Amino acid sequence: MKKVYLETYGCQMNVSDSERVSTVLARDGFEMTEDQDSADVVIINTCSVREKAEQKLYTQVGRIRHSAGQKPVVGVMGCIAQLEGDTLFEKINGVDFVLGTRAVGRVSNAVDAALSGYSGYSDVGEREDGYDWTVADTHRHSPYVAFLPIIEGCNKFCTYCIVPFSRGRERSLPAAEIVRQVNELREGGVSEVHLIGQNVNSYRPNTNAGLEGFEGKSSFSKLLRAVAATGIERIKFTTSFPRDFCDDIVDAIEQNENLCNWVHLPVQSGSDRVLRLMKRGHTIDKYKSKIDRIKSSTRDISLTTDIIVGFPGETEADFLDTIDLFEYCEFDSAYIFKYSPRPGTPAFDMHDTVSSAEKTLRFLELEKVQKRIRESRIQRYLKRTLKVLVEGRSSRTADGLTGHSTCHKVVNFRGPESVLGQIVDVQITELKTNSLFGEVYL
Numbered sequence: 385m386k387k388v389y390l391e392t393y394g395c396q397m398n399v400s401d402s403e404r405v406s407t408v409l410a411r412d413g414f415e416m417t418e419d420q421d422s423a424d425v426v427i428i429n430t431c432s433v434r435e436k437a438e439q440k441l442y443t444q445v446g447r448i449r450h451s452a453g454q455k456p457v458v459g460v461m462g463c464i465a466q467l468e469g470d471t472l473f474e475k476i477n478g479v480d481f482v483l484g485t486r487a488v489g490r491v492s493n494a495v496d497a498a499l500s501g502y503s504g505y506s507d508v509g510e511r512e513d514g515y516d517w518t519v520a521d522t523h524r525h526s527p528y529v530a531f532l533p534i535i536e537g538c539n540k541f542c543t544y545c546i547v548p549f550s551r552g553r554e555r556s557l558p559a560a561e562i563v564r565q566v567n568e569l570r571e572g573g574v575s576e577v578h579l580i581g582q583n584v585n586s587y588r589p590n591t592n593a594g595l596e597g598f599e600g601k602s603s604f605s606k607l608l609r610a611v612a613a614t615g616i617e618r619i620k621f622t623t624s625f626p627r628d629f630c631d632d633i634v635d636a637i638e639q640n641e642n643l644c645n646w647v648h649l650p651v652q653s654g655s656d657r658v659l660r661l662m663k664r665g666h667t668i669d670k671y672k673s674k675i676d677r678i679k680s681s682t683r684d685i686s687l688t689t690d691i692i693v694g695f696p697g698e699t700e701a702d703f704l705d706t707i708d709l710f711e712y713c714e715f716d717s718a719y720i721f722k723y724s725p726r727p728g729t730p731a732f733d734m735h736d737t738v739s740s741a742e743k744t745l746r747f748l749e750l751e752k753v754q755k756r757i758r759e760s761r762i763q764r765y766l767k768r769t770l771k772v773l774v775e776g777r778s779s780r781t782a783d784g785l786t787g788h789s790t791c792h793k794v795v796n797f798r799g800p801e802s803v804l805g806q807i808v809d810v811q812i813t814e815l816k817t818n819s820l821f822g823e824v825y826l
C-alpha cells in the first residue's frame with residue numbers, strides 16, 4: 385500500500401477539500417499517513433490569499449527536495465495549483481503533479497500517474513458530474529464537528545482578492561442534499577456542523593427543493609431554518625458577506641436554539657472611500673446597521689471580523705476611520721491583515737502608497753485597540769456557564785480537555801475523557817488571551 389501525506393494550508397474550504405481527497409484516496413487503496421518522512425506521496429494543499437501563505441509552498445517543496453533518504457513524489461493542489469496550472473512545473477523544481485480546486489475528485493489519477501514515473505500531470509478542469517461531496521467519518525478533522533460546503537466560488541471580485549480567480553464562480557449545492565448530509569452526520573454522532581463557503585449568505589441554489597415550507601427572506605435564511613429543523617445539536621456558518629447579510633439571519637438564530645451565537649462578518653475597512661476602492665459593495669452606515677441588529681439580539685451573539693490595513697491609497701484619516709469602527713462595533717475578535725498585493729487582481733495595478741513600515745505601524749496600532757476591546761468584551765463570560773462541545777484533550781495537563789462554546793470561544797477545563805464528544809456545562813473561572821478556562825458540571 386502506497387502511503388500519502390497531505391499537508392493543508394488556507395481556509396476551511398481547503399480543510400474540507402483535503403478531507404474529501406483523503407476519503408477518495410483511501411477508497412482507491414492508498415494509506416493516509418501523518419508521517420511525512422515515510423510517505424511515498426506528499427500532497428500540499430495550498431493557499432494564495434496573501435504572499436506569506438504562498439511562500440509556504442516554496443519552503444515545503446524545498447525542504448522535501450533537500451531531505452535525506454527516499455524522495456516522495458510531490459503533488460500540489462488548492463488555490464496556487466488552480467492559478468498556476470502547468471507553469472508551476474517551471475516555477476518550482478520537484479513538483480510532479482498539479483491539481484486544481486475543482487479537479488480534486490480525480491486525485492487518484494494524478495497520484496497514479498506520478499507513482500508510475502510521469503512528472504508533469506496537470507488537471508485544472510471543472511468538477512465531474514456527480515462529484516461526491518461526502519467525507520468518510522475517519523477523514524474528518526474532528527469526529528464531532530463537520531465542515532459542510534454549501535456554496536463554492538466567489539462572484540464578488542473585491543479588488544484585492546485572488547479567491548474569485550482560484551475558486552471560480554459561485555455554485556450552490558442543492559438544499560435537499562445539504563439536509564440529507566446533515567441528517568446523516570447527526571445519525572453518525574456528529575454534534576456540530578459548520579456550513580462553509582466564501583460567502584455563505586450568497587447561497588442561491590438552482591432549485592427550491594429541500595427549502596419548501598421554510599420561511600426566510602433569502603435562500604440562505606431558509607436553509608438555516610431547514611438545517612435547524614434536522615435537530616442537529618449545533619450549527620455554525622462562515623463566512624457571511626456584509627452586503628448580503630439580512631436581518632432575517634438574526635431572526636433565524638433567535639428562533640432556533642441550535643443556530644449558534646456567532647457571526648463572522650468581515651468588514652475589511654472602516655472608510656467608505658477605501659471600501660469603494662475595494663469594491664466591497666457596502667458602506668459603513670449599512671454595515672453598522674447590521675451590527676446594531678446583531679447586538680440588539682436577544683441572543684448574546686459573538687461578533688468577529690476580518691480587516692485589511694494598508695490597502696493602496698489608505699490615508700491616515702482612512703485608518704483612523706477603521707479605528708473608530710472598531711470602537712463602535714466592539715468585535716469579540718478580529719483577524720487583522722496587512723494588505724498583500726496579489727498579481728492578477730485589480731488592486732495589484734493601483735499605486736501602493738502605504739509603505740511596509742507604515743503598514744506595520746497601522747497593524748500594531750489596530751491590534752492594540754482590538755486587544756483592549758477584546759479584554760473588555762470577554763469579561764462578560766466570567767462566572768457564566770457556557771455550553772461546550774468537548775472536542776479533544778488539551779496538551780497542558782493530563783486531564784485537560786478542550787472544546788468550543790456556542791459563541792465559538794475555545795474553552796479549556798479539567799475532566800474525565802468519558803465526556804469527549806458531549807456538550808457539557810462549563811463555568812468560566814479564568815480569562816486567558818486566546819481562550820477561556822473553567823470548571824465542568826457533571
Ligand code: SAH
Pocket residue numbers: 433434544545546547582583623624625650652690691692721722723724725726
Ligand atoms: N469571502 C470572505 C473572505 C475570504 S479571504 C469575505 O469576503 O470576507 C479571507 C480574508 O483574507 C479576507 O476577509 C481578507 O481580510 C483577507 N485578504 C484577502 N485578500 C487579501 C490581500 N490581498 N491582502 C491581505 N489580506 C487579504
Ligand code: SF4
Pocket residue numbers: 538539540541542545546547548582583625
Ligand atoms: Fe475575496 Fe471579496 Fe470574494 Fe471574499 S467576497 S472571497 S474578499 S472577492
Ligand code: F3S
Pocket residue numbers: 393394395396397398430431432433462463546547550551
Ligand atoms: Fe486561501 Fe484559497 Fe481559501 S486562497 S483562503 S485556500 S479559497
